[in-house]
Amino acid sequence: MQTLSVKKDPAFNKRLPGDLAMWFFILAELTVFAIFFIGFAVTERLNPQMFSEGKASLHQLAGLVNTLALITSSLMVALALLSIKASKANLATSYLFLAFLFSIIYLGVKSWEYVNLFDRGFDIETNTFFTLYFLITFFHFMHILLGIIILGFMAKKSLAGGYQTTSNISGFEAGASYWHMVDLVWIILFPLLYVI
Amino acid sequence: MTKYTKKSLFSYTVLLLLTFVSVVLNQVVSHRSIFVILVLFIVFLKGQQITDIFMELKHAKRMWRIILLSYVLLLPTIIAGIYLV
Numbered sequence A: 001m002q003t004l005s006v007k008k009d010p011a012f013n014k015r016l017p018g019d020l021a022m023w024f025f026i027l028a029e030l031t032v033f034a035i036f037f038i039g040f041a042v043t044e045r046l047n048p049q050m051f052s053e054g055k056a057s058l059h060q061l062a063g064l065v066n067t068l069a070l071i072t073s074s075l076m077v078a079l080a081l082l083s084i085k086a087s088k089a090n091l092a093t094s095y096l097f098l099a100f101l102f103s104i105i106y107l108g109v110k111s112w113e114y115v116n117l118f119d120r121g122f123d124i125e126t127n128t129f130f131t132l133y134f135l136i137t138f139f140h141f142m143h144i145l146l147g148i149i150i151l152g153f154m155a156k157k158s159l160a161g162g163y164q165t166t167s168n169i170s171g172f173e174a175g176a177s178y179w180h181m182v183d184l185v186w187i188i189l190f191p192l193l194y195v196i
Numbered sequence B: 001m002t003k004y005t006k007k008s009l010f011s012y013t014v015l016l017l018l019t020f021v022s023v024v025l026n027q028v029v030s031h032r033s034i035f036v037i038l039v040l041f042i043v044f045l046k047g048q049q050i051t052d053i054f055m056e057l058k059h060a061k062r063m064w065r066i067i068l069l070s071y072v073l074l075l076p077t078i079i080a081g082i083y084l085v
Helices: A010-014 A019-047 A048-057 A060-085 A089-119 A128-159 A170-195 B004-029 B032-054 B061-083
Strands: none
Touching: A010 A170, A019 A048, A019 A128, A019 A170, A048 A128, A060 A089, A060 A128, A060 A170, A060 B004, A060 B032, A089 A128, A128 A170, A170 B004, A170 B032, A170 B061, B004 B032, B032 B061
C-alpha cells in the first residue's frame, strides 16, 4: 500500500485535486451563481431605493456570523484533507465533524433569519429585492445541505479506512473542493447583500 | 505543525481579518465609489486565499488556477462596473 506523503511526492501537488468531473461541476455551479450575482447587481442599479430599504431590513450581524461559520468550516475541511494526506484518518474525521458543526451554525442562523423576516412580513413576493434575496440565499442554502451530506460520506469512508492511498484520495479532495466552492460563493454573496 | 497546516491557519486568519475590515469599511469610508471598490477588492483577496490555499490550486495545474482566479477577479470587477458606471 502506498502511504500518502505531502512532502515526498511533489508530482502529487502538481495534479488537479479531486476528480475532473467535480471541477466541471464546480465551474457550472459558479457560473449559475455568477448570473445570479450579476442579475442582482443590475436589478439593484435599476431599483436603488427598493434595494437600499431591503438591505436595511436584513440582519448584518447574522450575515457576519454566517461568514465566520463558513470560513471556519472551510478551514476544518482543509485541515481534514491535510490529515488524510498524513494518513491520520481519525484526526481527519474529527475535523470533518467540526466542519459539520460550523455548517449547522450556518443553517441555524440562516433559518432564524428567514423566520425573522417572515415574522416581520417580508416574503418572496414582497418585492424584487426579497424575491432575489430568498431565491439566491435559499439556492445557496441547498448547496450547504448537499455539502453536509458529502461531508458525512467523507467522514464515514475516512473512519472505514477508505482513504489510504493516492489512488482513492481524489474522492475526498473532490468533496473538499465542493465545500470550498460553497464557501467561495458566500464570500461574494455576503458583501453583495449585507455590506455594499 | 506542518508547513501546509501553518499556511491554512494563516489563510484563515487573513480571511477573518478581511471579513471584519469589509464590515468596518462602511463606517470609515464615506465615498460610495471608493467603498464599493475596496469591498469588492477584498472579495478578490478572500477568493484568492480560498482558491490557492484551501482548494490547493496554487501548485496545481496552471489552467485551473487561472480559471478560478479569473472568476474571483472578473466577477467583482463586473459587479463594481454595474454599481459605479
